[in-house]
Amino acid sequence: MSDASGASAPSESREAAGSAEYDVIVIGAGPTGENVADRTVAAGLRTAIVESELVGGDCSYWACIPSKALLRPPAALAAARAVGGAREAVTGRLDAAAVLERRDSFVSGWQDDGQVSWLDSAGIELVRGHGRLDGERRVTVRRPEGGTLVLTARHAVAVCTGSAAAVPGLPGVAEARPWTPREATSAKSVPGRLAIVGGGVVGVEMAAAWGALGSKVTLLMRGERLLPRMEAFAGELVAEGLAERGVEVRGGASVAALRRPDPRGPVTLTLEGGEEVEADEVLFATGRRPRTEDIGLETVGLEPGSWIEVDDTLRVSGVDGDWLYCVGDTNHRSMVTHQGKYQARVAGAVIAARAAGEPVDAAPWGRHVATADSAAVPQVVFSEPEAASVGVTAEEAERAGRRVRVVDYELGNVSGAALFADGYRGRARMVVDLDRGHLAGVTFVGPQVSDLLHAATIAVAGEVPVERLWHAVPSFPTVSEIWLRLLETCRDQEAAG
Numbered sequence: 001m002s003d004a005s006g007a008s009a010p011s012e013s014r015e016a017a018g019s020a021e022y023d024v025i026v027i028g029a030g031p032t033g034e035n036v037a038d039r040t041v042a043a044g045l046r047t048a049i050v051e052s053e054l055v056g057g058d059c060s061y062w063a064c065i066p067s068k069a070l071l072r073p074p075a076a077l078a079a080a081r082a083v084g085g086a087r088e089a090v091t092g093r094l095d096a097a098a099v100l101e102r103r104d105s106f107v108s109g110w111q112d113d114g115q116v117s118w119l120d121s122a123g124i125e126l127v128r129g130h131g132r133l134d135g136e137r138r139v140t141v142r143r144p145e146g147g148t149l150v151l152t153a154r155h156a157v158a159v160c161t162g163s164a165a166a167v168p169g170l171p172g173v174a175e176a177r178p179w180t181p182r183e184a185t186s187a188k189s190v191p192g193r194l195a196i197v198g199g200g201v202v203g204v205e206m207a208a209a210w211g212a213l214g215s216k217v218t219l220l221m222r223g224e225r226l227l228p229r230m231e232a233f234a235g236e237l238v239a240e241g242l243a244e245r246g247v248e249v250r251g252g253a254s255v256a257a258l259r260r261p262d263p264r265g266p267v268t269l270t271l272e273g274g275e276e277v278e279a280d281e282v283l284f285a286t287g288r289r290p291r292t293e294d295i296g297l298e299t300v301g302l303e304p305g306s307w308i309e310v311d312d313t314l315r316v317s318g319v320d321g322d323w324l325y326c327v328g329d330t331n332h333r334s335m336v337t338h339q340g341k342y343q344a345r346v347a348g349a350v351i352a353a354r355a356a357g358e359p360v361d362a363a364p365w366g367r368h369v370a371t372a373d374s375a376a377v378p379q380v381v382f383s384e385p386e387a388a389s390v391g392v393t394a395e396e397a398e399r400a401g402r403r404v405r406v407v408d409y410e411l412g413n414v415s416g417a418a419l420f421a422d423g424y425r426g427r428a429r430m431v432v433d434l435d436r437g438h439l440a441g442v443t444f445v446g447p448q449v450s451d452l453l454h455a456a457t458i459a460v461a462g463e464v465p466v467e468r469l470w471h472a473v474p475s476f477p478t479v480s481e482i483w484l485r486l487l488e489t490c491r492d493q494e495a496a497g
């Protein structure tokens with residue numbers, strides 16, 4: 001793993017300490033920070049990006065990329081086993097060591113040279129160290145080799161410091177040395193028994209990954225349903241899939257305390273009610289907190305440690321002067337990489353427009369306003385089966401008082417799905433807004449449904465009238481014929497009143 005010690009790199013700022021002035025300063029070189037900087041440099045603004053760990057951020061080294069690298073080999077194996085004729089050719093087991101090695105290659109051995117080269121090619125100047133706001137348009141950087149660099153921004157500062165794991169302060173938690181998603185995505189060996197606390201996306205994906213790699217996984221969740229932010233059937237079908245693969249999913253299980261008296265021995269979780277669960281490792285997948293405790297928020301009148309509120313141009317609320325922006329996880333609008341990068345494109349365009357004295361509301365393509373963060377956020381859970389959704393669930397729509405029609409269809413009844421995998425099981429739901437005549441939300445659960453999601457995202461974000469979707473004819477025989485079946489069912493429901 002890289003020590004992120006600030007070894008000299010081509011794009012790195014040569015000022016060891018002292019001061020420097022830029023048009024734009026970005027704090028945090030995760031996917032969102034990189035994209036803000038890319039946009040502002042493209043607009044001709046001299047931009048510095050400050051990074052305290054690895055250029056590329058959590059997404060590249062401890063989240064999206066390694067988790068999907070762990071999940072892809074079991075998914076490929078399951079896909080082959082689901083097709084007669086191919087199944088017979090698959091006689092071996094998953095090679096866990098090879099999977100971990102492949103994961104390591106995707107994270108470049110936790111070295112960021114490749115991403116540093118990209119910064120260099122894009123003309124973005126890297127400053128290694130811990131960045132802190134220091135009043136209006138100023139950022140101080142604690143350099144890894146010692147000393148402080150003071151940076152001043154002529155136009156804007158963008159906070160893109162991301163989020164970190166939130167681990168509850170339970171008795172014994174420090175002694176238990178639990179895994180966070182960082183350890184779960186970077187572990188070098190497969191634990192015999194893994195307890196996972198949390199039934200959200202990260203808990204589910206890590207249960208699928210480590211279960212497939214050979215751990216005996218017990219997933220403990222407080223509620224009764226996995227993936228509580230999705231349609232209920234998503235959690236149910238994913239729980240069935242995990243159970244079929246040997247994962248024990250336990251609802252209504254709240255961890256009260258932990259102990260690991262021997263640092264090299266097992267960890268014991270005591271549940272509320274007194275029952276105990278023993279494991280070799282325990283992962284807390286219990287949510288995120290903003291990385292804002294030590295970034296100088298108090299110097300601009302904001303609360304350290306809080307999520308940072310922004311308007312739809314990603315400008316920080318409550319700070320005067322149009323100079324401070326916050327993009328990505330830290331603003332808590334939508335904590336996925338693709339949505340953070342979308343915000344980054346908006347923020348970059350807004351910063352460039354304001355620097356040029358142009359209005360920010362008249363841009364073509366509406367590219368100065370982040371409108372899709374709440375209405376049309378696509379999300380994929382890479383479990384087996386996969387779950388993919390965009391827009392609102394039926395429950396959310398009804399809670400918001402919207403008049404909706406809920407249309408369900410079994411994916412296994414689509415001919416393309418039957419060809420795709422023997423005994424294909426899955427379900428789709430579309431939620432139609434009856435007053436506006438377009439889709440408010442779509443959910444798919446089944447093998448490889450992630451590939452169906454973007455069509456749904458276009459329909460929801462584009463507010464395409466449902467009657468118009470009738471003329472978007474899916475190819476035969478593909479799984480996307482689900483669209484035809486959903487629309488037919490919708491029409492039949494409408495005819496039946």
Ligand SMILES: Cc1cc2nc3c(=O)[nH]c(=O)nc-3n(C[C@H](O)[C@H](O)[C@H](O)COP(=O)(O)OP(=O)(O)OC[C@H]3O[C@@H](n4cnc5c(N)ncnc54)[C@H](O)[C@@H]3O)c2cc1C
Binds near residue numbers: 028033051336
């Ligand atoms: C296990 C897991 C799997 C995930 N899988 C997916 C997925 O498949 N798809 C998806 O879209 N999303 C996924 N996510 C979410 C995704 O990782 C985040 O939404 C994304 O990383 C947010 O990007 P960011 O740039 O805001 O923050 P980050 O990626 O966290 O980057 C922030 C950067 O800021 C740096 N930094 C922080 N403070 C300072 C400071 N004071 N000075 C200098 N630098 C600083 C950090 O070192 C870091 O490099 C996953 C998350 C987890 C935990």
